[in-house]
Amino acid sequence: MSNTAPIVQDVMTIPRKPVDGMTNIAGLTRDQLRDALIAAGTPEKQAKMRAGQIWQWVYNKGVRDFAIMTNLAKSYREDLARQFIIEIPEVVSRQISEDGTRKYLVRIVGGHEVETVYIPEENRGTLCISSQVGCTLTCSFCHTGTQKLVRNLTAGEIVGQIMLVRDDLNEWPEPGKSPNNETRLLSNVVLMGMGEPLYNFDAVRDAMKIAMDPEGLSLSRRRITLSTSGVVPQIAKTADEIGCLLAVSFHATTDDVRDQLVPINKKWNIATLLEELRAYPRLSNSERITFEYVMLAGINDSDEDAHRLVQLIRGIPAKINLIPFNEWPGAPYKRSSNNRIRAFSDIVHDAGYASPVRKPRGEDIMAACGQLKSATERARKSRARITDETGPADAV
Ligand code: SAH
């Protein structure tokens, strides 16, 4: 094996049996947990306190076994264990790129799979999580967009992606020590995996509330970024009910081109989207919006596009994140050349906006934006082909 080959490692392959009639605590909001405890027989007067205690064990300490929750009476712990489970999605496999990026294939109830990507950087570590299996939208440059929506993830499955990576990085705080965002391996979360988070609003909101709760996973709301293709009616609600940072998949400077690339533009066009975005920083008390702009050769990458872009967003506190297109087999576009990306970035930068070019990460393990799930599906298809050609394999 060459030393640049990714390490593929099966972490857990034993499928878990669904447990009938038990309530899963992972993903319940504090209020839902309190109500569930009352329904299970906890006296109403105590329920809030008990919910707080359980909450801290689960989200602050990473404990998923009631027996360890030693500030609860033993008989109460036994009661809980009879009625509740604390379950997060299971890791089917983990791949580690030569650059340290980790891609997890995660299995959710029903046997569907999503991907979660951890990207270590110098002073932080960012986790890219999925909100849906597939997507209802059909952006023409995105591989996830070629796959139908299978289902929305639950709040537990969304927050569970953060928890399973905390497990893998062995990063639950030591008893008595509060977590320190500056030195955490997993310090930031981006909703930029599979799916459109604003079409699964309630589950995304509940999961992010748990992530931001100081007694929960205690990530600052400024370290969580939600990326949307532009679901205009949900943007003010995001500011109001989640309050995290916002990224928007802008990708074009005329409605003609954006209609092609991000078809939701036919419903809410550039002018409508920009109007809504203008209010976001004030409503969410955040500094600026990230405009994501995928660089597609000959489609949206001209000097004129760059000039138009800065005209359009004038007055909105913004950063423009230029994403070199991640190609996938059969994709109808090519990545813009490095020189073109640099020229575009310079124009945007000279107009007064930060215009970083996103460094492709985890390319050797197909972990880049817009490629998620496709690699898994391809792997499954090629395994099926091998099986067809050679007969059933012993272990796949
Ligand atoms: N559905 C949401 C979030 C997931 S996609 C959204 O569209 O914003 C995360 C980012 O990756 C989006 O900006 C998306 O436009 C971009 N993306 C999708 N496919 C890509 C590809 N093949 N190459 C580069 N970026 C891509």
Ligand code: SF4
């Ligand atoms: Fe869905 Fe986002 Fe891909 Fe568009 S870019 S198809 S909204 S995941």
